[in-house]
Amino acid sequence: MTTNPSAELLDNLLTATGQTTSRREEVRVWSMSGVERVTFPDGSTAIFKYAKKPFDSEDQALRLAHTLGVPVPQLHTAAVLDGWLGMLMEDLGPSARDADDLDGVAAAVVLHSTRTASALPVLDRERLRTLPVRALEHLERLRKADRWQDTDDVEKALDRIAQAAEARSAGATLAPFGERGWRLLDFARAFTGPGLLDLASWHGTIEPPHPLRLRVFLEQYVVASGTPDALASRGGLTAENWALGWHRMWAVEWFMEQSVRWINDPATDPGYIKVVRRYLTDVLHLLEI
Structure with a gap:
């Protein structure tokens, strides 16, 4: 199904909770997901979040987080329709301020102190090593569809990373890792794996990687009772460098999978190719390949 079934999803959720809605207000909407605030006749509100595959299991991650004692918004109810997940969640209201690095440190310490959740996929050393190989497989499928044709540089970069992955993936299971807790890059893509990827993701990927900034962040994490092995x-x-490099390699494989599976729209290829090239340049530099 290509159309967004958010209206029908919301109707199903409202029926399940015995509610009716008087107003929907967009908070933020993307091509594959959206967040809205719904207001009920009595003036109360809730957050309506919807997302298509592969983000259609976030409700499970939220339930796991709650069970493991991680502070998350309360999940009222969830439903799936034609590959789309819909959730009604607690409305926490407007943010008091933007989160800063100390907030990120505090959140990471909480996440990394929880026990392992067996339902989540694992991103260990072997899985890290396969990321460039998987990206090459995505590239092959794209080329067979007559897409991503002028990308020999992308192929060469991925080949170099694949050859170096055995050595550079060492240390993936050093603490903080899944033996002590499950990890989130975001709730829609939760997995058990290196907690350093959580910390590397905090500053985002829009700006160039900043190793010194992350080093300070890691030191703050340790001071806040995070494991010294960080x-x-x-x-x-x-x-x-290890964290920033592998986080961007993780992102490269994800963007390429989106291009061939979830988005699968040749019109988006120039944008995706540009981002992949930039990230691969970062990976080669950060992982010293």
Whole structure:
């Protein structure tokens, strides 16, 4: 199904909770997901979030987080329709301020102190090593569809990373890792894996990677009772370079999978190719390949 069934999803959720809605207000909407505030006749509100595959299991991640004692919005109810997930959640209201690095540190310490959730996929050393190989497989499928044709540089970069992945992926299971807790890059793509990827994701990927900034962040994390192993070198690299490099490799594989599976729209290829090239340049530099 290509159309967005959010209206029908919301109707199903409202029926399940015995509610009716008087107003829908967009908070933020993307091509594959959206967040809205719904206001009921009595003036109370809730957050309506919807997303298509592969983001259609976020309700499970939220329930796991709640069970493991992680502070998350209360999930009122959830439903799936034609590959789309819809959720009605607690409305926390407007933010008091933007989150800063100390907020990020506090959130990471909480996440990394929870126990492992067996239902989540695992991103261990072997899985990290396969990321460039999987990206090459996505590239092959794209080329068979007569897309991504002038991308020999992307193929060469991925080949170099694949050859170096055995050495550079060392240390993936150093603490913080899933033995002590499950990890989130975001609730829609939760997995058990290196907690350093959580920390590397905090500053986002819009700006160029900033190893010194991440090093300070990691030190703040340790001071806040995060594991000292967060500062340990791994794969022959500093913790900050290892984390930033593998986080961007994780993103490259994800963007390429989106291009071939979830988005699958040739019109978006120039934008995706541009981002993949930029991230691969970062990966080669950060992982010293």
